Amino acid sequence: MFKTTYSVLGVMSGTSLDGIDVAELQFKVSEEGKWTFKIVTSETVAYPLTWVAILKEAVHFSEGRLKTLNEKYTRYLAQIIREFIAKNAIKNLDAVCSHGHTILHNPDQGITLQIGNLPEISTLSNETVVCDFRVQDVSLGGQGAPLVPIGDQLLFSEYDYCLNLGGFANCSSEVDGVRIAYDICPVNIVLNSLSEVLGLPYDDGGTIARNGLVDKSLLTQLNNLPFYSLSPPKSLGLEWVQAHVFPLLNASEISAENKIATFTEHIAQQLAAQFAIGSTVLVTGGGAYNTYLLEQMMAHKKLQLVVPEKRLVEFKEALIFGLLGVLRLRNEVNCLASVTGASHNHSTGVIFKTI
Ligand SMILES: Nc1ncnc2c1ncn2[C@@H]1O[C@H](COP(=O)(O)OP(=O)(O)OP(=O)(O)O)[C@@H](O)[C@H]1O
Ligand SMILES: CC(=O)N[C@H]1[C@@H]2OC[C@@H](O2)[C@@H](O)[C@@H]1O[C@H](C)C(=O)O
Structure with a gap:
């Protein structure tokens, strides 16, 4: 039996590069399977200009440079997550559900890359992390996007x-x-x-x-x-x-x-x-x-x-990535083939645990 209430962080970095959206979220599911939510606290951590410039250029990076960037960005993201948790005195999270930042997206050639989703994200933030939501869908023939529906x-x-x-x-x-x-x-x-x-x-x-x-x-x-x-x-x-x-x-x-x-x-x-x-x-x-x-x-x-x-205007995507993470923890469908074109509905997201 799964629990019926969840406390998670939803973390999203969108394509317009204004910053990293972080939201503390509570989800409840009724016996009939109806989900409700609350956005408890939220913040957009603006990217410093140096990061904006790098993220804009990264689409042209070589494989080697992308690997280094991924490691650096994962550390940066973990730090943002740690700071948000400390600042808001958040305790007992079920998970941090994090999208990362899309650098490459060419699903028709089987490619989609979100950086910030390396296993270190969990050890460095000291939380269970659910992330890398798009790759499995692309490997199932889907577009890997959009996932919010x-x-x-x-x-x-x-x-x-x-x-x-x-x-x-x-x-x-x-x-x-x-x-x-x-x-x-x-x-x-x-x-x-x-x-x-x-x-x-x-x-x-x-x-x-x-x-x-x-x-x-x-x-x-x-x-x-x-x-x-x-x-x-x-x-x-x-x-x-x-x-x-x-x-x-x-x-x-x-x-x-x-x-x-x-x-x-x-x-x-x-x-x-x-x-x-x-x-x-x-x-x-x-x-x-x-x-x-x-x-x-x-x-x-x-x-x-x-x-x-x-809050909903600005944090709806972070909210929904939070829900995707919760559904993944329950091993329930969080990716619809009718939307992405994948071969079947599936439960996507990689779970990294600290221990
Ligand atoms: N007052 C405003 N007037 C017009 N546009 C605005 C205003 N405030 C914010 N925006 C636009 O909204 C953008 C941020 O939107 P949002 O955070 O939803 O994008 P994102 O999450 O990065 O994108 P995506 O959903 O594609 O991943 C800003 O970069 C700006 O272009
Ligand atoms: C590959 C990727 O990151 N796609 C984003 C992007 O930003 C908006 C649009 O293009 C959407 O397809 C998707 O994000 C939203 C959050 C989604 O997956 O639903």
Whole structure:
């Protein structure tokens, strides 16, 4: 018999490189199998600029350099975890459930690499750690992403769609009783890099986009990228953005402001195309604060957008990786073949124990 309450940390480093999200979580499961949660404390530990630069470049590293980086990042992550536990006087955790940071993601070639998931993460943090959630799925023929949808199904089934606006946008929904999910388009991974040209970390509230002009020709080129006409399951990675999106943006001679306006419109159109009119959409991820983007999406399709409280907006992914870890401890399915395209549903994640 498994226990019915769990206390874990959820740890996530997303693609937009703003920092490491850490959340202290409590989960409860009822006799009927209904899960409920509480986010007790949470914090985003911002990356120092040196780490941002390294993590951005790492996609081009040789195997040897990646190995060294993985060791260094695992030590860094363990230190963040230790400090969070000490600062919040957290005791008796069942596990730390940690995603690590994605460096390589090319599932069609059997490749996905999240760093920070070496066995030392457990010895250095002195906790049981559940991590490396994507590799098993790729080895089963899946995309290894997105993994959050099982959490959408178990924790947020009252919404028609769950939409996350992070580095990339992804959504999940139930179709004929089956959860489907996929990455929609890049969001902050591109908006942030365009904003950097203007000396800003991101387009706060979408103000730059609101005041810029949309370039129709660039917009058409973006909308015509073949990824958008593929059927799910499908997922995106930095490699795709570098190969297909940045070249289009770099070739365009319009101002950085107008590129932001054009890319925001591109995102708004891609997002709106995913949802049925009038449906309820839970919107999380930092992009939920891009009010102009949400307005433009609504201009294309009338929807009931629900932006929840700040903690859920910012820590939903850490929350769900916490749940994935708990499900793994119970050896229960935490990865859906209907979402990733793997050969079957499975329980993914590697468990490292201190002793
Ligand atoms: N006020 C704001 N206005 C516009 N954008 C914002 C605002 N606040 C945060 N963001 C955007 O949200 C980003 C952080 O989002 P989030 O933490 O959800 O991404 P992530 O977890 O790294 O990505 P992913 O979900 O793809 O892994 C910031 O980098 C920024 O681009
Ligand atoms: C390979 C990888 O790290 N993918 C991330 C990325 O960031 C957003 C999107 O692309 C999604 O596919 C995934 O993360 C979320 C948390 C997921 O697995 O559900």
